[in-house]
Amino acid sequence: MNAHHAPIPKVGTLVAVWATLIVLTVVTAAISYVELGELNVIVALLIAVGKASLVAWIFMGVRFTTTLTKLFVVAGLVWLGILVLLTYSDYSSRNWTYQSRPWNQTKTPMFEK
Amino acid sequence: MAETIVTPGHQPAPSEIEDTHLRHHFATPEQQMDSATLGMRTFLITEVLFFGGMFASYAVYRNLYYDAFASTSHYMDVPLGATNTAVLICSSLTMAMSVRAAQLSRRNDLIKYLILTMIFGTAFLVIKAFEYHNKWEEHLVPGFGFRYDQPQFEHNAQILFFLYFCMTGMHAIHMIVGLGLLTYLAVQAYRRVYHASYYSPVEMIGLYWHFVDIVWIFLFPLLYLIGHRK
Secondary structure, eight states: OSSOSSSSHHHHHHHHHHHHHHHHHHHHHHHSSSOOOHHHHHHHHHHHHHHHHIIIIIIGGGGGSHHHHHHHHHHHHHHHHHHHHHHHHHTTHHHHHHOEEEEOOOOOGOOOO | OOOOOOTOOOOOGGGSSOOOOOTTOOOOOOHHHHHHHHHHHHHHHHHHHHHHHHHHHHHHHHTTTTTHHHHHGGGHHHHHHHHHHHHHHHHHHHHEEEEEHHHTHHHHHHHHHHHHHHHHHHHHHHHHHHHHHHHHTTTOSSSSOOOOSSSSHHHHHHHHHHHHHHHHHHHHHHHHHHHHHHHHHHHHTTOOBBBBBHHHHHHHHHHHHHHHHHHHHHHHIIITTTTTTT
């Protein structure tokens, strides 16, 4: 009986993940030189999410953990989503209130686009 | 408390009769390991939220000062940033290999991979230091004689450089802490503390190291890549 319950990862798996991460780094740097408009941001972030998921799933061994631990990881991401979404939607929608009240003269230059 | 479990008819290898470091408040080494893993991941989630606050302010200011933020990517050194990303990914691989070596009770491999991880981590910090030095030379440090080629963006671009130094600086501090932890691991590994029945410190610090890698995976595109083609 050993203390480890997790299977030992294969060297091949780890090296394959490493190679994929390196390739994705080169791809994301190369794509940034191509003008794609708004797609540049989306592609860069999608590749970053993909790389982070690979690191978390294989290197950090989330795949081998208990359901409780997986639940904790998902809960953490939900809280991060709340943090970013609520802050971002607050700031990006402040303009709307001023536009919906044209009699309001107290515009702050900060929120004018 | 040494715990020796020997299956009948099986001659235990030296690694199998070593201490599992089981604390009295845990029933089994498995339970102890599960608790440690859960605790470490919970800590890392609070770290995600810590960095998340800075990422949220980045998102807000990028939305408010879109053009000023896009103009700053031009001053970021993409080849150096990409090199640093690759260096960190390599250090993550060697860290994963360290954990594997510990799981297999391969002491020499464990020490070798821990030292490799520290070399990659140090290389990252050295490259980062060169980048900081260049920013200083180019007068791009906010507040300290900040000068910007595009005067219409001078005020708002400073916000991005402030975020740049905050986020990469916090990341670098995490790297330095990680290097200290790796030094501790290497010393303990040299003293033959870790083996197949007890390696949770290696795995926990490995989780921390991979987390720091993940933070950089997001910092690199957000700070270096978005809008630098303009």
